Amino acid sequence: MNDAVRIGVIGTGFIARGLIMALEGRPDMAVSRILTRSKPDDRRDLPQKGALTNSAEDLIEYSDVVVECTGDVLYATDVLDQALKASRPVITMDAEVQVTTGSYLAGLGYITEAEGDQPGCLATLKEEAIQMGFKPLVYGNIKGFLNHTPSVDEMRYWAGKQGISLDKVTSFTDGTKVQIEQALVANGLGAGIAQPGLAGVPADDVSSGGAILAAKAKSLGYPISDFILSPGSPAGVFIVAEHDEKFREYLRYYKMGDGPYYTLLRNYHLCNLEIIKTLKKVQDGGDVLLNNGLHPEVSVAAVAKRSLQPGDRIHRGIGSFDAYGSAVRIQDFPDHIPIGLLSEAVVRRHITPGSLLSFDDVEIPETLALDAWLGCAKPRCAVSRA
Structure with a gap:
């Protein structure tokens, strides 16, 4: 890749594929690794298949800049934690992770949301x-x-x-x-x-x-x-x-x-095509365009879409048929559970449709994302670990 900036891409979905295509043929930037949780040999839908890896360590080692666009809060938090601790600048097209754990990640190093969304x-x-x-x-x-x-x-x-x-x-x-x-x-x-x-x-x-x-x-x-x-x-x-x-x-x-x-x-936003502009800004030593800040005031609470019963399992909050997200001021709803943390959550008590879910309502797994949220929210709210 000569002197081209090595771009590590996390994700293989719609935006990631579009970014990989947009980077093809550029003399100044090149995709070095593409992190996927699927089997690389089974992926016939991606350009630059040879760059696929299942190893976050491999992605980080062979990347100068990391671009994350999975929309999976828990997974992205784990990988970006490693990337930032390895002093790699991070670009996201993932407002979901930014608004849930982005404040924690911003305390580790350079992380910015991309232009385009x-x-x-x-x-x-x-x-x-x-x-x-x-x-x-x-x-x-x-x-x-x-x-x-x-x-x-x-x-x-x-x-x-x-x-x-x-x-x-x-x-x-x-x-x-x-x-x-x-x-x-x-x-x-x-x-x-x-x-x-x-x-x-x-x-x-x-x-x-x-x-x-x-x-x-x-x-x-x-x-x-x-x-x-x-x-x-x-x-x-x-x-x-x-x-x-x-x-x-x-x-x-x-x-x-x-x-x-x-x-x-x-009157437009061109997602994967515009990520290139943010990559160029990082390459030139530019400032952070946008992130969640170190002291967030606003969160996105989970609201029940349907009647939930004790023992019900919410496999994923965002994009589910169990809950939708509603922006709230953290100080006004200190016990709310961010919808980005709802993953394999088990309902503890009956919840009526339209109710804001709290940490007392559901049990969620121990994850870095949970630790990150509680660490950033604790000075401003009374949430305690269940």
Whole structure:
């Protein structure tokens, strides 16, 4: 690979495959290892099959930079713990791990979310807005559809149609994904949330929905991270901001409206293609684009989708038919269990649909991810180990 930066990729799903394809033929970057939990000889769906490995140690040894995009909080936490302790810079396209254990990982070394998914794109848009003198009030995501309790059959249909996994399409549909993304944005960009579960304003267009959210932010006295529900709007992100009154005439001339709120829209996010930009930034010694910060204020709590009985097992929280995620302020719900920690969890007592799950409600395995969460949350809440 000569002088090319060696890229180690964790994961073999939709985003990982796309990143590997995007790196092909680049003279400055090359995939060195691809970490998978499947049998390498059985994988005929991946480019650069020869780079596959089942060893995290092998990945770390032969990588200058590690890119993680599995969406598996427990697994990713274990591997990234090793990578950061080996002084490898880490890039994630995995808001799930960032918002659950990212604060612990940020204490170990360089970890940043990539540009390309909504949180990274909002971080880049904020940088541009600040440079132009805007004062952000809203860091906004755009969602086209929401159903907290979709059926298994309809999710299987859409998973097959879109070529993504069942758990991913379910987490998109039930709102868990947008709650996770906006929690990361709040923690990483110094914003708050307007209410548990976010406001999620229905809107015909970005500007009208953004103005409603901006008014909420003004009444609260701090910028907020939130989303609009707007089926006709593009799949992008936006910032609603104020600007110095002396530039009102200029902004009106630039077709930004009459103020006092101005909407900056980025009408696309290209995921695997944009990770390259963050890799280049790391290669050039750039600062962290976005991570969960060392002292998170916002988490994503698990909420029961259905009636749960003692002895029921929740194999995986995110993208399941047992629970969905809801953004909360940690200090307001100190005993909540983050949905990212729900893995092979056993229900201890009857839980009604719509209830926020607590550590008293379920028993979860001892993992590094659990230790990481309790270590970061303990100064701010009264959660104790069961």
